[in-house]
Amino acid sequence: MKWLFSKKRKRPFTGSGDYWVQRYGDGRTFGSGSYGRLAEYKAGFINDFVRDNGIGAVIEFGSGDGNQASMFDFADYTGVDLVPQVVEAARARSADRPGWRFLTVAEDVAEAGRYDLAMSLDVINHLVEDDVFEAYMTRLFAASDRFVLVYASDVDMVDTGNAHVRHRRYSDWVAANAPDFREAGAWDQPYPAAPSQETRATSFAAFKLFERRRLS
Numbered sequence: 001m002k003w004l005f006s007k008k009r010k011r012p013f014t015g016s017g018d019y020w021v022q023r024y025g026d027g028r029t030f031g032s033g034s035y036g037r038l039a040e041y042k043a044g045f046i047n048d049f050v051r052d053n054g055i056g057a058v059i060e061f062g063s064g065d066g067n068q069a070s071m072f073d074f075a076d077y078t079g080v081d082l083v084p085q086v087v088e089a090a091r092a093r094s095a096d097r098p099g100w101r102f103l104t105v106a107e108d109v110a111e112a113g114r115y116d117l118a119m120s121l122d123v124i125n126h127l128v129e130d131d132v133f134e135a136y137m138t139r140l141f142a143a144s145d146r147f148v149l150v151y152a153s154d155v156d157m158v159d160t161g162n163a164h165v166r167h168r169r170y171s172d173w174v175a176a177n178a179p180d181f182r183e184a185g186a187w188d189q190p191y192p193a194a195p196s197q198e199t200r201a202t203s204f205a206a207f208k209l210f211e212r213r214r215l216s
Contacts, residue, residue: 043071050074057115062123066090075099080108118144124152128166141178148210184211
């Protein structure tokens with residue numbers, strides 16, 4: 001019966017915000033997508049996009065533990081995250097990078113800044129509550145003067161077997177709620193997995209780009 005006492009009890013899911021506070025509080029990372037070949041793929045794609053399109057200021061919503069961000073090689077970066085202790089740790093990690101900063105969600109809302117590029121990487125599929133998803137998407141697109149880059153699945157699936165994962169067809173939200181933007185590109189995932197079969201080396205997410213329409 002020793003295993004009854006040594007086995008770690010799984011905490012009940014009480015909401016997406018609580019989940020990430022608990023996850024980071026337990027010393028866990030943002031996830032496998034921010035490490036290894038998936039992180040290297042995303043960093044290479046984003047670094048090339050920023051360079052090739054003359055992007056200046058970049059903001060990422062859901063910067064997590066900062067490991068993915070550490071692979072970016074551009075000069076003007078703002079990371080936003082829900083968990084204050086994670087934001088503090090990311091600030092310390094990037095203290096030697098001028099032009100880099102990390103904000104809490106509350107700090108970003110108060111500032112309401114605008115950027116050349118707003119990014120969402122592996123976040124949308126963790127926004128299980130409708131009101132949280134709505135608020136996140138609204139701020140993501142409001143923050144961009146030029147481009148929004150999303151890395152997520154784009155299908156609807158509520159029952160994923162994981163309480164903290166919900167797949168959404170977010171492009172429908174963009175079409176209905178962000179008329180100033182048009183879809184400007186979509187790329188296949190080089191290490192694909194079905195939404196219910198993700199492993200550490202594969203992902204159901206893929207890049208999709210939206211561009212703010214220019215006034216004629």
